Amino acid sequence: MKLTSYARLLAYAGLAALLSNLAYGSAFSDSVSNGFMAINDFFESNQYEAYASIMDFMFFSLLFISVYLIGVRYGLRQAAKPEKAIAILLGILTAFLLVSSGFSIGKLVPYAGWLMFFLLFLVVWLALKGVKNKFYRLVLALLVVLLIVALMNGYFEDLAIRPEEAVE
Numbered sequence: 806m807k808l809t810s811y812a813r814l815l816a817y818a819g820l821a822a823l824l825s826n827l828a829y830g831s832a833f834s835d836s837v838s839n840g841f842m843a844i845n846d847f848f849e850s851n852q853y854e855a856y857a858s859i860m861d862f863m864f865f866s867l868l869f870i871s872v873y874l875i876g877v878r879y880g881l882r883q884a885a886k887p888e889k890a891i892a893i894l895l896g897i898l899t900a901f902l903l904v905s906s907g908f909s910i911g912k913l914v915p916y917a918g919w920l921m922f923f924l925l926f927l928v929v930w931l932a933l934k935g936v937k938n939k940f941y942r943l944v945l946a947l948l949v950v951l952l953i954v955a956l957m958n959g960y961f962e963d964l965a966i967r968p969e970e971a972v973e
Contacts, residue, residue: 857909857911858904860910861900861903861904861908861909861910862900862901862904864900864910865899865900865903865904865910866896866897866900867896868896868900869895869896869897869899869900870892870893870896870897871896872896873892873893873895873896873899874889874892874893874896876892877889877891877892922950922954925950925953925954926946926947926950929946929949929950929953930942930943930946933945933946933949
């Protein structure tokens with residue numbers, strides 16, 4: 806069985822992590838637990854606020870570089886090195902302009918719920934491919950999404966069906 810270069814790299818990184826743990830002289834689970842505790846303390850004490858701008862810049866850079874690379878591939882029908890370089894530079898510049906103007910990913914948090922509703926609707930819409938009429942498919946997808954959201958929020962908790970009442 807031939808390993809790819811990524812699998813080899815992952816195996817070497819795992820081996821290095823295990824060997825460094827042996828040199829440290831503690832159990833692997835203790836090291837992992839201490840690492841998670843350090844990450845938890847970092848977020849609980851709001852130490853990330855000092856790095857908020859760089860995190861926003863990295864997020865927006867990756868987002869816009871991806872979008873521009875997709876645009877180059879479909880818009881120009883070719884993605885040679887110069888086009889890729891231009892897309893990368895445009896992505897970095899767009900991220901820089903957004904962050905320098907004070908825009909943050911934190912401003913998008915109130916819209917996360919709407920994004921989840923849309924993604925749930927999209928999954929249900931794709932699952933209902935068998936319905937040929939688009940209007941009925943839309944109505945059925947909306948009703949299924951509303952039912953799923955109602956079930957998840959516990960709107961039907963007080964609804965009780967007692968078999969002894971149904972028999973009478």
